[in-house]
Amino acid sequence: MKACQLAMAYRDIFRKDIIVDYVCYRKWGHNELDEPSFTQPRMYTTIRSRPNIPDAYADRLVVSFRSLGYGEEFRGVTGALL
Numbered sequence: 001m002k003a004c005q006l007a008m009a010y011r012d013i014f015r016k017d018i019i020v021d022y023v024c025y026r027k028w029g030h031n032e033l034d035e036p037s038f039t040q041p042r043m044y045t046t047i048r049s050r051p052n053i054p055d056a057y058a059d060r061l062v063v064s065f066r067s068l069g070y071g072e073e074f075r076g077v078t079g080a081l082l
Contacts, residue, residue, distance in 0.1 A: 002054055006061075 007018045037044040050056075 007020050
């Protein structure tokens, strides 16, 4: 949902097309009754140590947009992430 809100804010501010490409995994296992760390302890220790995906992506966007020289107009896009 946040990715779509970000895409809409980007489109409204910059008047450019944007593509939302979802890549995901289940952070908490294969289904609600599964405890994945029992069968895959190392993998889920690694997953838990990583920052969550929306925060990591937002940080990357901020860095890349600032390196392109965008300033105040980017504030509306970052606000869509909150």
